[in-house]
Amino acid sequence: MSAEEAATWRIVFADNEENVNQVVADFHTTQTGSAALLYPADQDALALPPMPSTGFWAGEQSKIVIQAKGDAADTVESEASGGFIPIILKHLKSGAIIHRKLRLGDLGTADFTGFRSTDDIILNTSTFVRLGAYTVPFGYMATLDGGQPVHLFLGDDT
Amino acid sequence: MARKRKASAAVRARLKALRRKHGLGEFKRNSPKSRTVRTRSSSFKVARKKKVSRRKSGGFGVMGKAVIGGFIYGVARQPIQNITKNFLGGVSDEIGMLLVTGVIANFTTGQIRNAALIGMAIEASTLAKNFNLGGLTGGLTTSSTPQLTTTVI
Numbered sequence: 203m204s205a206e207e208a209a210t211w212r213i214v215f216a217d218n219e220e221n222v223n224q225v226v227a228d229f230h231t232t233q234t235g236s237a238a239l240l241y242p243a244d245q246d247a248l249a250l251p252p253m254p255s256t257g258f259w260a261g262e263q264s265k266i267v268i269q270a271k272g273d274a275a276d277t278v279e280s281e282a283s284g285g286f287i288p289i290i291l292k293h294l295k296s297g298a299i300i301h302r303k304l305r306l307g308d309l310g311t312a313d314f315t316g317f318r319s320t321d322d323i324i325l326n327t328s329t330f331v332r333l334g335a336y337t338v339p340f341g342y343m344a345t346l347d348g349g350q351p352v353h354l355f356l357g358d359d360t
Numbered sequence: 361m362a363r364k365r366k367a368s369a370a371v372r373a374r375l376k377a378l379r380r381k382h383g384l385g386e387f388k389r390n391s392p393k394s395r396t397v398r399t400r401s402s403s404f405k406v407a408r409k410k411k412v413s414r415r416k417s418g419g420f421g422v423m424g425k426a427v428i429g430g431f432i433y434g435v436a437r438q439p440i441q442n443i444t445k446n447f448l449g450g451v452s453d454e455i456g457m458l459l460v461t462g463v464i465a466n467f468t469t470g471q472i473r474n475a476a477l478i479g480m481a482i483e484a485s486t487l488a489k490n491f492n493l494g495g496l497t498g499g500l501t502t503s504s505t506p507q508l509t510t511t512v513i
């Protein structure tokens with residue numbers, strides 16, 4: 203059984219080279235972590251915080267980056283972490299909207315490169331460390347799906 | 361020279377009856393008609409009526425030309441905007457198109473000029489709409505929700 207880590211984590215929109223970075227949402231794992239991890243067995247879905255709205259969009263081939271700063275210096279592992287980040291993909295030519303949930307960790311669609319193949323990331327208590335990034339596909343732009351529940355937990359096997 | 365034959369009395373009587381019938385009056389031989397010719401004084405000057413030449417109408421009328429011009433502008437707007445975007449950059453929308461259509465209207469004639477003039481009216485109207493001058497009417501207009509500006513990273 204993995205132990206959950208407490209950390210502040212945030213969503214950043216960045217260009218493809220990650221030179222331009224814009225923070226668009228900020229959470230703590232106590233909001234998005236333990237209670238959600240046990241859902242739906244015996245937890246109330248209302249425990250999950252809603253994703254805030256933002257006026258920023260990530261254009262095609264831009265990146266949605268997850269960063270974390272630990273409450274204690276520790277290592278987090280992708281195989282022991284997980285979560286769903288709700289976003290909207292908008293088709294540039296037609297304007298059609300697609301609702302997606304980006305999956306963190308090793309399981310399922312494993313959308314965040316850098317944190318999906320038993321990757322280990324060392325967190326510290328002073329700076330935000332990049333966990334992984336999702337690249338917006340060609341022909342689309344992406345933004346946060348405001349109002350949808352956010353679920354993310356970070357853990358390691360120790 | 362041949363001698364003229366004198367008409368007989370019967371012929372003369374018949375001709376007389378015919379003249380009377382048609383109201384031509386009596387035939388008078390050797391009576392020169394006198395005419396009085398009246399001429400205007402040389403000091404009498406009247407403005408001559410100018411010859412007005414009317415141009416044939418195009419067959420569509422003013423309203424038809426406005427509609428056709430609008431169609432032409434609607435079709436041509438996007439390609440022109442795509443070209444001018446490289447030169448005008450961020451101003452390529454309403455103000456830029458206003459400038460471009462103004463230049464086109466200045467240097468062309470006919471239906472193209474018509475389309476450019478209509479384009480200027482359309483761009484000016486869009487520009488004024490964007491200024492959101494509803495407050496000037498003292499609350500007579502309904503308020504609109506503010507637009508969320510989007511920034512693309």
